[in-house]
Amino acid sequence: MKLSKSQRDRVKMYILKRFNLMKLIEGYGLQTYPDTDNRVKMKCPFHNEKTASFVVYVDQNKFHCFGCAETGNVINFMMLKEGKTYQAVIEDFSENVDIHSNKFFAETLINSVNRDSFNLKNYSKDTEYELSVFLRDASKKNSDKIPEVDSCFRDMDMFFSNPDNIDEERVKKFSDTIIDRAS
Numbered sequence: 001m002k003l004s005k006s007q008r009d010r011v012k013m014y015i016l017k018r019f020n021l022m023k024l025i026e027g028y029g030l031q032t033y034p035d036t037d038n039r040v041k042m043k044c045p046f047h048n049e050k051t052a053s054f055v056v057y058v059d060q061n062k063f064h065c066f067g068c069a070e071t072g073n074v075i076n077f078m079m080l081k082e083g084k085t086y087q088a089v090i091e092d093f094s095e096n097v098d099i100h101s102n103k104f105f106a107e108t109l110i111n112s113v114n115r116d117s118f119n120l121k122n123y124s125k126d127t128e129y130e131l132s133v134f135l136r137d138a139s140k141k142n143s144d145k146i147p148e149v150d151s152c153f154r155d156m157d158m159f160f161s162n163p164d165n166i167d168e169e170r171v172k173k174f175s176d177t178i179i180d181r182a183s
Helices: 005-018 021-027 074-082 086-094 102-111 120-141 143-161 168-182
Strands: 033-036 039-042 054-057 062-065
Touching: 005 074, 005 086, 005 120, 021 054, 021 074, 074 086, 120 143, 120 168, 143 168
Parallel strands: none
Antiparallel strands: 033 039, 039 054, 054 062
16 A cells, blocks of 8 residues: 555654564564663674674664664664565554544554653644644545635634643644544
8 A cells, every 4th residue: 555655654653652662572582681771682683693782772762783783763673674665664554553544643643742751832733733734634535625624724723823722631622623524
């Protein structure tokens, strides 16, 4: 299935927020060794070596090999391990996720917020961006919805320009309304 750039971006965000690199490594049956609280070492799965030079930064969900210099996140790991392109990994994931459903959009939006450093201003900004992408896609898929989508964009401009509208519950309720109207 051929995905648009915004769909690929949504799947990428979903993968990076939902998939834990350590669980993926365990799923491949690879042996790991504790290093520090936030790091795990292992022999690199991408080149032959005698000493573990591959480090997983658990809290960042990223890896780096000091032997072959490979580095990255869950997607990069799968690309290297499976010998696939970025596009192929994204498309493999998209087959298991309904990227057109409101539920996927809502999960993606909610997971785009880093709860450890929760910032309402960023949440509101991220929500506005995701809603814009959603509305743009909705108008492309169904030309009959263009007047309603335009109305949603106007409502979004008014909603997000009001500094009082950064409350998480208010933003979620508004987002649900916009999604329902454009769907």
